[in-house]
Amino acid sequence: MPRPTVAAERRAQIIDATQRTMAAHGVSGTTLDRIAETAGMSRGHVRHFVGNRDQLLAATAREVFSDEDGTPTILPRGTRTLESALAFLFGAELTASDAENAVVLGLVESSRTRPEIARILSEAYRGTRATLAALLASAHPTAAAEACAVAADGVLATALGNVFLGDFDPDPARTERARRAAEALISTL
Numbered sequence: 001m002p003r004p005t006v007a008a009e010r011r012a013q014i015i016d017a018t019q020r021t022m023a024a025h026g027v028s029g030t031t032l033d034r035i036a037e038t039a040g041m042s043r044g045h046v047r048h049f050v051g052n053r054d055q056l057l058a059a060t061a062r063e064v065f066s067d068e069d070g071t072p073t074i075l076p077r078g079t080r081t082l083e084s085a086l087a088f089l090f091g092a093e094l095t096a097s098d099a100e101n102a103v104v105l106g107l108v109e110s111s112r113t114r115p116e117i118a119r120i121l122s123e124a125y126r127g128t129r130a131t132l133a134a135l136l137a138s139a140h141p142t143a144a145a146e147a148c149a150v151a152a153d154g155v156l157a158t159a160l161g162n163v164f165l166g167d168f169d170p171d172p173a174r175t176e177r178a179r180r181a182a183e184a185l186i187s188t189l
Contacts (some may be wrong), residue, residue, distance in 0.1 A: 009050040011059070015040050018060045023099035027106040032056070058116045061107045064100075065124035072123035074156075075131055082186075084137040089159035090179035097166045105167070129156055135182040136189060143189035151189055 004012075017039035017155050021030045036043040050056045062070075067077040074094075089095055096156055112116040133150035137143060143151075163180035 007049060010041070010045065014046050014050050014056070015060050015063050018056055019064070020099070020102045022060070022106045023102045026102075027057075028125075029111050030057075030106070041167075054114060057110055057114065058120065059105070060103075061110075061117045061120040064103060064107060065120055072120065072127040074124055074128040079131065079135075082139040084133075085132060085135055085183065086155075086179065089155065090162070090175055090182070094159070095163055095166055095175050095179070100136065101163060101167070105164070110116055125156070129153060132156060136186065140189040151185050154185045157187070158182045 005142065014035065017035050018030065021034045021038050023035060028051075032043050032046055035056065036046045039046065044058070048143070050059055065072055067073050067075070069077065074089075076088055079088065107117055107121065111121050129149070129152045131185055132155055134147045136148040136151050136155075137145065140148065158178050158181050162175055165174060
């Protein structure tokens with residue numbers, strides 16, 4: 001496997017620094033100066049390797065909302081069964097109220113005023129919904145395609161709503177209830 005170029009390494013370093021800066025300071029506090037400081041390089045280097053702040057936020061969104069192959073999704077690479085999708089959507093990795101979720105919330109906030117970020121998030125949502133619909137159809141082969149699509153929307157909305165509630169609702173049973181609600185929806189197929 002070829003070694004990554006210096007430019008690719010710097011770009012990855014800057015995107016990582018952007019995520020850490022967003023987690024610590026929110027979107028409005030994520031300045032090029034702070035990102036450069038976190039990355040341990042000059043502001044000029046940040047601009048050279050990634051571009052301006054909007055380009056940097058979009059690159060960060062693509063990194064956060066894509067799998068290792070660059071496919072827009074929320075699910076991890078290799079999600080091949082309905083159970084593995086549900087385990088992720090209602091598991092500790094996604095539902096933890098942590099720095100990664102702070103970055104996701106920052107990008108959601110940014111999508112309201114930055115069309116490129118809105119497009120990236122929309123593609124990830126559509127990709128995840130399509131994957132869930134296909135997994136539901138595979139698990140329930142007699143179900144109509146439209147019913148699987150509706151259930152996929154409901155499962156995804158339930159999972160994401162649960163994640164966002166976790167930032168202010170410490171109820172430890174909330175995620176289990178959310179998963180049971182998703183499973184109840186799936187059982188209608």
